[in-house]
Amino acid sequence: MLIVLSGPSGVGKGTVRQAMMADSFKDFKYSVSMTTRTPRPGEKDGVDYYFRTKEQFQQHIADGEMLEWARYVNNFYGTPLGPVNKTLDEGQDVLLEIEVNGAMQVREKCPDGVFIFLTPPDLQELKQRIEKRGTDDAATILKRMEKARNEIKMMENYDYAVVNDKVDLAVKRIESIITSEHNRVPRVIDRYRKMIGVK
Numbered sequence: 001m002l003i004v005l006s007g008p009s010g011v012g013k014g015t016v017r018q019a020m021m022a023d024s025f026k027d028f029k030y031s032v033s034m035t036t037r038t039p040r041p042g043e044k045d046g047v048d049y050y051f052r053t054k055e056q057f058q059q060h061i062a063d064g065e066m067l068e069w070a071r072y073v074n075n076f077y078g079t080p081l082g083p084v085n086k087t088l089d090e091g092q093d094v095l096l097e098i099e100v101n102g103a104m105q106v107r108e109k110c111p112d113g114v115f116i117f118l119t120p121p122d123l124q125e126l127k128q129r130i131e132k133r134g135t136d137d138a139a140t141i142l143k144r145m146e147k148a149r150n151e152i153k154m155m156e157n158y159d160y161a162v163v164n165d166k167v168d169l170a171v172k173r174i175e176s177i178i179t180s181e182h183n184r185v186p187r188v189i190d191r192y193r194k195m196i197g198v199k
């Protein structure tokens, strides 16, 4: 199953994803994105992102190697296609943590995906989270907040909205969505068709 987790910068997507993967959803494969932004202290190439130059990124687009890509606050971000296809072919769930324009490209290409929008309790809390993270200067924080307003408008294009008030509660909400999605009839019926010999 392809799961797309979006939501404004600083809402806590990475924090919630890491908590999910440390807990009951260990079998997820997290799709490592590619970006042209500068690594933050502690970020590692190939783990947090594939850090590439703008020229390299554009070459990957030209070579058809990206599932989706978008510009976000003066940088490019995108999902390499190969690892996503490989994980899905191996029958494993894959989780994409991406902004809304990229998510809408994935929706076009993979309508069977599960699209979850993580929301902040309110915009003031969102700003405080970005400030507290300490990774962005004042001008970038303003740009990210402006983006956040537009992103929240796009929530209606998602299947589920989950509030990240408390990390453990957000994790439980997402886990229950994923469990239900795994049990949707179109996802399980094939196994039974084979069992009873019906095509």
Ligand SMILES: Nc1ncnc2c1ncn2[C@@H]1O[C@H](COP(=O)(O)OP(=O)(O)OP(=O)(O)O)[C@@H](O)[C@H]1O
Pocket (backbone or CB within 6 Å): 007, 008, 009, 010, 011, 012, 013, 014, 015, 016, 129, 130, 132, 133, 164, 165, 166, 167
């Ligand atoms: N439920 C929460 N309550 C309080 N603080 C939180 C919560 N969830 C995350 N945070 C904090 O908010 C900050 C932003 O979280 P995080 O980096 O996970 O956001 P993000 O959505 O992945 O951001 P980006 O899209 O910019 O990468 C971090 O300092 C994190 O510790």
Ligand SMILES: Nc1nc2c(ncn2[C@@H]2O[C@H](COP(=O)(O)O)[C@@H](O)[C@H]2O)c(=O)[nH]1
Pocket (backbone or CB within 6 Å): 007, 008, 009, 013, 033, 034, 037, 068, 069, 070, 072, 077, 078, 079, 097, 098, 099, 100, 101, 102, 103
């Ligand atoms: N469309 C995509 N958006 C992505 C991808 N990877 C991350 N992101 C989003 O970009 C912003 C900024 O990220 P940051 O690490 O600089 O804070 C945030 O909303 C991320 O979710 C991607 O592959 N495609």
